[in-house]
Amino acid sequence: MAYGFTLDDVAFLRSAAGRAALAGCAELDASRVADVAAARRAVGERHAAAVLETVALRRKSVAKIVDSGEWLFTSDALQQASATPVARHRARRLAGLAVHDVTCSVGADLVELSRAAPAVLGSDVDPVRLEMAQHNASVAGVAPLVSRADALRPVSRDAAVVADPARRDSAGRRVWRPADFLPPLDELVTAYPGRVLSVKCAPGMDFAIAPWAEEVELVSLDGQVREACLWRGLSTGVTRRATVLRSDGAQWTLTDAEPDEVPAKAAGEWLVDPDGAVVRAGLVRHYAARHGLWQLDERIAYLTGDAPPPGVRAFRVLEQLPYREKPLGAVLRRLGVGRLEILVRGLDVDPDALRRRLKPRGHEESTVVLTRIGRSPVAFVCRSERIPSEGFQPGSPGVGSAGSE
Structure with missing residues (x-):
């Protein structure tokens, strides 16, 4: 069972005492009884679990988030967060626009958007994740506006909207019907008429059930398909796009605007x-x-x-x-x-x-x-x-x- 962080935990982890505790426990492992006991002696019963969970999540985050050594996460937020090269690619596509990340969570996309867009707002219904997002943005050297808000009740005007609906139910099981997303996909789209819209979805989704999407982009990183992104309002002239990224910064894109006339015949070399x-x-x-x-x-x-x-x-x-x-x-x-x-x-x-x-x-x-x-x-x-x-x-x-x- 993943640890449930509180606002008190986040406040401690952001404090000088919390930073010292995290540094002192950086080599400990919550799966070892002796290490748990050591953390309790060093930090105290009240915050030991939060410190050990943060140490473990920071280790996991290295494979996904660039320079995440001082970030704060919840387990679910890290699992759903966009890998940095993927978030950076999305931000580049929105460069020059004001952007509102309406499900900003702990800020993986928010940080990259803040580096590419002239004005960025991040919002979420979870106050713990919002506090973590503010911390992570500060660590990353950016300063987006952050507000607690329901994604289905807009608090911005005209800005392009980025959303990453949760795709797991309260028991942690993956859901596939867009009506079961949090927030539900159709309601999310209806809440932002006329806006540029970028919605992250699972690659295996049936995209025919999102007729509002003008472009469907599939994104892979280092050979693994990471996400689908549904786009509206960019007027790209294409309906399907494949973007292939590598961690070294290399990338290429293919769209359905290119020729597709090829034969089927015997194998070559x-x-x-x-x-x-x-x-x-x-x-x-x-x-x-x-x-x-x-x-x-x-x-x-x-x-x-x-x-x-x-x-x-x-x-x-x-x-x-x-x-x-x-x-x-x-x-x-x-x-x-x-x-x-x-x-x-x-x-x-x-x-x-x-x-x-x-x-x-x-x-x-x-x-x-x-x-x-x-x-x-x-x-x-x-x-x-x-x-x-x-x-x-x-x-x-x-x-x-x-x-x-």
């Missing part, structure tokens, strides 16, 4: 599994057209070609055969494969169970790609290679990282 943001945005054909690739099958997201895009992990085809376990096992034994990765799309195959049955025992490493062409299951035995990002510049629209979905 390479197979390419487009980044998950591209797949979920429905832009596989656009990606293929940009990079001179083609499809194996019109209904399957694997692409193929004679030269893979720069900066991706691609699969050089060594063998292609109809998928049956015995012939596939014979090929792997002939190639001396012992370390085996199995990727599957379009077939009902459990990779782990298949690997156990194949019993690879050699010294070579290989990737088997299982898919179908038409109605026929096919196996490709490949060598995985990371293609260099030659000439790559951060922010370049044409190249970047594409990981397996």
